[in-house]
Amino acid sequence: MSDPINVPASVVxxxxxxxRLGAAGEIRALDASARxxxxxxxxxxxxxxxxxxxxxxxxxxxxxxxxxxxxxxxxTSAIADVCGYSTITKANADQVxxxxxxxxxxxxxxxxxxxxxxxxxxxxxxYEQVWAAGGHSHWVFPTSFAELLHITGGxxxxxxxxxxxx
Numbered sequence: 001m002s003d004p005i006n007v008p009a010s011v012v013x014x015x016x017x018x019x020r021l022g023a024a025g026e027i028r029a030l031d032a033s034a035r036x037x038x039x040x041x042x043x044x045x046x047x048x049x050x051x052x053x054x055x056x057x058x059x060x061x062x063x064x065x066x067x068x069x070x071x072x073x074x075x076t077s078a079i080a081d082v083c084g085y086s087t088i089t090k091a092n093a094d095q096v097x098x099x100x101x102x103x104x105x106x107x108x109x110x111x112x113x114x115x116x117x118x119x120x121x122x123x124x125x126x127y128e129q130v131w132a133a134g135g136h137s138h139w140v141f142p143t144s145f146a147e148l149l150h151i152t153g154g155x156x157x158x159x160x161x162x163x164x165x166x
Contacts, residue, residue: 054067
């Protein structure tokens with residue numbers, strides 16, 4: 001990681017979690033924002049499908065982290081069916097920050113302030129390397145589908161619908 005003086009506390013928290021969990025990748029700073037999958041893919045020079053978007057939903061009144069391929073829109077009905085939830089809605093900015101300690105655009109798959117059940121898009125498995133947010137919109141880390149399953153304790157599921165161009 002870069003100079004610790006300029007590293008946001010949320011990024012330090014994610015790197016500590018990655019180290020504790022034995023993840024191979026190290027968080028790196030980007031010159032441009034990676035707030036969206038397209039921005040991240042363009043900045044990294046990779047396919048948008050290689051971006052592992054960490055999205056927070058509210059599932060039966062509790063937070064649920066969904067790690068989806070950047071090439072997909074999350075199908076909340078599919079997640080509800082797979083995971084047995086009655087209702088799933090997208091979390092608002094306050095709910096995201098409260099449940100994870102991150103702001104939208106920088107939510108990492110690990111390092112949240114509370115333990116959150118996690119579902120991971122099986123489409124990420126087609127890539128040898130995927131990129132996830134590192135706790136801030138200008139910080140990312142390389143990982144893999146298998147490693148995401150390991151470090152999050154998440155459940156693999158087919159949860160997305162391909163978007164145009166994705």
